[in-house]
Amino acid sequence: MEPLKKNNAPLGWMGIHRGHQARPVEWLAEKLIFLVSLSAIAMVLLIFLFVAREALPVFFGETNTALVQQIIPTAELDKHSDAEIQRYLELTPEQFKNMDKETLKTLMDVKIEALNDVPENFRNDPDAHVNTTDWKYLLKAHQWNGYDQPEYIWQPVGQIKKFNIIPLFVGTLKVTLIGLGFAVPLAVGAAIYVSQLARPRIRETVKPMIEMLSGIPSVVVGVFALIVMASVLQKIFGYQTRLNAFVAGIALGFAVIPVIFSIAEDALTSVPRAYTQAALALGASRWQTSWQIVLPAALPGVFAAAVLGFGRAIGETMIVLMVCSASVMSWNVFDSARSITTTIAAEMAEAVNGGPHYRILFMLGALLFAATFVSNMIGDFVIHRFKNKLEGKR
Amino acid sequence: MNAPATKHFRTDKFDFWSFFFSGLTGLATLFILGILAAILVNVIYNGWNGLTWHFVSSIPKKDFFDAKTTGVLPMIIGTAFRVIVMTIFVIPVGVITAVYLTEYASNISIITRIIRAAVNNLAGVPSIVFGLFGLGFFINFVGKNMDNLLHNSSAVWGQPALIWASLTLAVMTLPVVIVATEESLKAIPPGLREASLALGATKLETIWRIVLPQALPGIMTGGILAVSRAAGEVAPILFTGVAYFMASLPGRLSDQFMDLGYHVFVLSTQSPNIEQTRPILYATVLVLLILTFALNIVAVIIRARVRKKLRAQS
Amino acid sequence: MAELFMPKLNVPEGKNSEHTALIEFADLSLYYGASKALKNISLTLGEKVVTAFIGPSGCGKSTLLRCLNRMNDLIDNVRIEGACKIGGHDIYAKDVDVIELRKRVGMVFQKSNPFPKSIYENVAYGLRLHGVKNKSELDGIVEKSLRSSALWEEVKDRLHTSALGLSGGQQQRLCIARAIAIKPEIILMDEPASALDPIATARIEDLILDLKKEFTIVIVTHNMQQAARISDQTAFFYIGELVEFGATSKIFTNPSQKRTEDYVSGRFG
Ligand SMILES: Nc1ncnc2c1ncn2[C@@H]1O[C@H](COP(=O)(O)OP(=O)(O)OP(=O)(O)O)[C@@H](O)[C@H]1O
Numbered sequence: 001m002e003p004l005k006k007n008n009a010p011l012g013w014m015g016i017h018r019g020h021q022a023r024p025v026e027w028l029a030e031k032l033i034f035l036v037s038l039s040a041i042a043m044v045l046l047i048f049l050f051v052a053r054e055a056l057p058v059f060f061g062e063t064n065t066a067l068v069q070q071i072i073p074t075a076e077l078d079k080h081s082d083a084e085i086q087r088y089l090e091l092t093p094e095q096f097k098n099m100d101k102e103t104l105k106t107l108m109d110v111k112i113e114a115l116n117d118v119p120e121n122f123r124n125d126p127d128a129h130v131n132t133t134d135w136k137y138l139l140k141a142h143q144w145n146g147y148d149q150p151e152y153i154w155q156p157v158g159q160i161k162k163f164n165i166i167p168l169f170v171g172t173l174k175v176t177l178i179g180l181g182f183a184v185p186l187a188v189g190a191a192i193y194v195s196q197l198a199r200p201r202i203r204e205t206v207k208p209m210i211e212m213l214s215g216i217p218s219v220v221v222g223v224f225a226l227i228v229m230a231s232v233l234q235k236i237f238g239y240q241t242r243l244n245a246f247v248a249g250i251a252l253g254f255a256v257i258p259v260i261f262s263i264a265e266d267a268l269t270s271v272p273r274a275y276t277q278a279a280l281a282l283g284a285s286r287w288q289t290s291w292q293i294v295l296p297a298a299l300p301g302v303f304a305a306a307v308l309g310f311g312r313a314i315g316e317t318m319i320v321l322m323v324c325s326a327s328v329m330s331w332n333v334f335d336s337a338r339s340i341t342t343t344i345a346a347e348m349a350e351a352v353n354g355g356p357h358y359r360i361l362f363m364l365g366a367l368l369f370a371a372t373f374v375s376n377m378i379g380d381f382v383i384h385r386f387k388n389k390l391e392g393k394r
Numbered sequence: 395m396n397a398p399a400t401k402h403f404r405t406d407k408f409d410f411w412s413f414f415f416s417g418l419t420g421l422a423t424l425f426i427l428g429i430l431a432a433i434l435v436n437v438i439y440n441g442w443n444g445l446t447w448h449f450v451s452s453i454p455k456k457d458f459f460d461a462k463t464t465g466v467l468p469m470i471i472g473t474a475f476r477v478i479v480m481t482i483f484v485i486p487v488g489v490i491t492a493v494y495l496t497e498y499a500s501n502i503s504i505i506t507r508i509i510r511a512a513v514n515n516l517a518g519v520p521s522i523v524f525g526l527f528g529l530g531f532f533i534n535f536v537g538k539n540m541d542n543l544l545h546n547s548s549a550v551w552g553q554p555a556l557i558w559a560s561l562t563l564a565v566m567t568l569p570v571v572i573v574a575t576e577e578s579l580k581a582i583p584p585g586l587r588e589a590s591l592a593l594g595a596t597k598l599e600t601i602w603r604i605v606l607p608q609a610l611p612g613i614m615t616g617g618i619l620a621v622s623r624a625a626g627e628v629a630p631i632l633f634t635g636v637a638y639f640m641a642s643l644p645g646r647l648s649d650q651f652m653d654l655g656y657h658v659f660v661l662s663t664q665s666p667n668i669e670q671t672r673p674i675l676y677a678t679v680l681v682l683l684i685l686t687f688a689l690n691i692v693a694v695i696i697r698a699r700v701r702k703k704l705r706a707q708s
Numbered sequence: 709m710a711e712l713f714m715p716k717l718n719v720p721e722g723k724n725s726e727h728t729a730l731i732e733f734a735d736l737s738l739y740y741g742a743s744k745a746l747k748n749i750s751l752t753l754g755e756k757v758v759t760a761f762i763g764p765s766g767c768g769k770s771t772l773l774r775c776l777n778r779m780n781d782l783i784d785n786v787r788i789e790g791a792c793k794i795g796g797h798d799i800y801a802k803d804v805d806v807i808e809l810r811k812r813v814g815m816v817f818q819k820s821n822p823f824p825k826s827i828y829e830n831v832a833y834g835l836r837l838h839g840v841k842n843k844s845e846l847d848g849i850v851e852k853s854l855r856s857s858a859l860w861e862e863v864k865d866r867l868h869t870s871a872l873g874l875s876g877g878q879q880q881r882l883c884i885a886r887a888i889a890i891k892p893e894i895i896l897m898d899e900p901a902s903a904l905d906p907i908a909t910a911r912i913e914d915l916i917l918d919l920k921k922e923f924t925i926v927i928v929t930h931n932m933q934q935a936a937r938i939s940d941q942t943a944f945f946y947i948g949e950l951v952e953f954g955a956t957s958k959i960f961t962n963p964s965q966k967r968t969e970d971y972v973s974g975r976f977g
């Protein structure tokens with residue numbers, strides 16, 4: 001064979017001493033790839049930052065909804081501290097910083113006008129004097145004017161806006177727990193069947209079909225629940241309100257079944273063959289093996305599946321929004337309920353950008369984000385430990 | 395499972411508990427499949443008649459509740475438009491992240507673990523929170539600042555727009571693309587990478603010429619899954635770009651748009667006459683389902699193949 | 709310039725005495741994490757010589773081979789002590805460009821691993837990497853490489869079909885063609901024929917004897933007859949240590965170590 005031309009033949013093996021910085025493009029590309037891969041982290045941080053940013057004034061008590069307030073005459077602008085004026089005008093610190101004296105004075109004039117505009121009959125209403133975005137009113141029951149006992153009320157419209165978030169929490173929990181109570185047994189049962197008892201052919205067809213269920217958009221599930229399921233369930237259980245937390249919960253269950261199923265199925269299949277073979281060799285039947293050996297071994301995984309399912313259920317919006325929406329403070333499953341997600345979705349459009357209602361909706365979003373963050377962390381942690389343990393034992 | 399011994403135990407004598415247990419779990423499986431079937435049959439049965447060429451190709455006047463004149467063309471176009479723009483952003487970022495995680499990162503390093511945790515977390519963030527994020531970050535922060543910089547007299551970017559809806563969806567579907575791409579990268583035999591490196595290819599050349607072409611089916615699956623997920627999502631676009639009604643089709647990135655999923659929501663909850671709206675509601679649902687579901691089935695099939703290949707190797 | 713570093717190789721007997729040394733391991737140890745896989749190996753291999761590494765499974769043959777093109781760099785947690793020199797240059801020196809090194813030290817793997825591309829593209833891959841763009845030049849080198857790996861006659865009519873359609877033996881020869889296309893000076897072969905039938909193995913062996921005129925070859929094999937047939941020198945390893953190194957004829961007929969004798973005569977391993 002003819003010897004081929006060699007690029008650096010004269011140098012001999014000296015040629016390998018090119019130095020590792022010899023490829024700037026490669027180096028640059030590597031750094032870029034690394035930077036891009038940080039975007040997932042950046043996004044999580046940004047989500048937290050910007051949802052919390054809009055909600056911050058609520059946390060720091062910088063919002064004020066009291067209709068009747070002490071008027072600060074425009075001329076007295078200089079007599080009050082910056083912080084006082086900022087709170088009085090309900091501005092964020094940065095907004096406040098960017099404003100010159102003239103703008104502030106105009107805003108104060110507007111404010112005075114608004115305060116003077118409050119109808120006479122409200123002036124005597126004790127509720128008109130309180131800031132309903134105070135934590136006390138957000139969390140605790142309050143006896144509003146005209147009510148004969150303290151109540152938890154979410155009612156962000158009208159002259160006196162009531163922002164008690166407890167009914168929303170109750171509504172969310174109610175719907176979520178019904179959904180989980182429905183979905184967990186079904187999904188785990190199916191996961192046991194598919195992973196332990198079904199023949200491979202059946203497994204190969206059933207698994208993708210259940211995964212397909214997660215591909216149905218939630219508005220479609222919502223339509224089905226609204227039109228078909230609501231009537232069917234009402235006929236079966238014979239309750240009063242056609243659209244209620246129960247229907248929403250079951251429909252929510254449809255959406256979380258695939259999530260719980262795939263994680264539980266994965267956990268069950270990852271229990272080593274050696275466990276089951278040993279049990280079978282000792283004469284246990286297949287269901288005994290599944291029930292007494294596989295399920296206990298996979299229990300952390302199944303638990304994690306339920307936790308992650310909870311995270312998914314608590315964040316589902318459209319189904320609950322379509323099926324039930326009235327916010328009532330009641331633990332009765334056949335009453336209506338309004339979840340946190342629904343509230344945000346339904347009310348953001350009518351909330352004034354930057355106003356107290358807007359801020360409280362963002363605060364609800366931040367709480368929701370925190371709740372799912374925690375449940376995801378727990379779920380992932382449990383799965384991680386479960387897998388490590390299995391691998392250690394194998 | 396497959397040991398012959400198991401069969402022996404099963405057929406030996408009738409065992410009540412075994413029967414009960416298999417029956418119960420089997421019923422659970424059947425029930426889930428039943429739900430799937432019920433939804434599909436219900437939608438197809440009720441939507442089939444309304445699904446005419448006229449329906450999918452006409453632009454409705456202001457009153458889209460009128461079954462005779464209504465159509466869903468603007469919604470189909472709006473949904474397609476926002477999803478395509480999303481894909482342009484999410485695929486490169488997702489693929490590059492997956493490449494970093496499988497090809498460059500060492501599994502024990504802290505930063506890798508944080509990235510993985512972030513991806514997992516992103517996958518679990520409720521879609522309505524993405525909507526809030528889009529409003530708080532893209533519109534109220536990025537958009538408003540863009541308007542200030544460009545000295546726009548009225549809000550052009552600092553208001554709901556197609557680009558912000560698409561970007562919000564891109565953030566939401568990032569984990570879908572990352573996970574699918576990673577799965578397919580892991581399915582590529584390490585021998586191919588070694589062969590390329592041993593020929594004096596750099597890591598980047600190996601990834602570009604050998605690894606990525608091989609991973610293409612997986613990347614496509616990821617893209618399709620992301621598209622089908624995003625196409626059906628309504629919550630993230632509620633405050634970031636969707637419009638109740640638009641007289642014209644969206645043409646620019648700063649336009650608002652009509653959307654299939656949102657239209658389903660509107661038809662089912664805000665109709666003045668529920669009985670009359672039902673046929674067009676179901677027809678719209680069917681269009682949405684066909685779009686998202688067809689994509690999903692394709693993705694599920696490709697993914698099943700990739701997984702089989704993966705299992706054959708391990 | 710490099711010649712300065714090349715001492716005459718001190719081979720005890722026979723045909724190889726005129727070869728200059730090319731590869732030198734000096735007190736080389738390699739750790740996978742905490743476990744020491746190679747223990748203080750010192751060994752000098754000649755230029756344009758076929759050297760066989762033999763020894764029981766897990767003794768570190770592949771590990772040592774992969775030191776020569778630094779493929780071990782790809783594994784996390786690998787640590788190397790001592791030196792490994794080629795042509796007098798320490799290939800683990802700070803300023804060495806691994807990519808440049810791997811261009812000059814080709815490798816053929818145990819399991820044939822053609823790229824899922826056409827036969828032509830497989831051979832042309834390395835050339836394109838290193839900047840050959842001219843079509844006729846590419847065609848020429850591809851043909852030459854396929855001829856010298858004795859594959860040309862079998863595939864010349866289907867150069868542009870997928871390489872995955874070839875038989876196992878053909879695939880392995882394609883991998884050899886792919887390696888020699890970029891004209892390395894050293895070719896490393898890790899059990900290149902272990903997955904092949906006797907006829908395909910014989911063809912690979914013929915090929916190696918042919919390639920020896922051009923290249924320095926280091927081959928790992930479990931097949932004693934193969935080592936005896938094709939190699940000039942043989943190194944016998946045992947659990948990370950070099951037990952004996954010398955001319956193949958001597959190792960197989962008159963080894964100086966008891967363990968070597970036991971192994972080559974098939975009493976253990
Ligand atoms: N990536 C790795 N990580 C940790 N240990 C390894 C790794 N690769 C090889 N080893 C260990 O190093 C030792 C030498 O392995 P090596 O593959 O070099 O043996 P070998 O002689 O090529 O064996 P065989 O003939 O079976 O191919 C073995 O004990 C092996 O377990």
Ligand SMILES: [Mg+2]
Nearest residue numbers: 769770771898
């Ligand atoms: Mg080996």
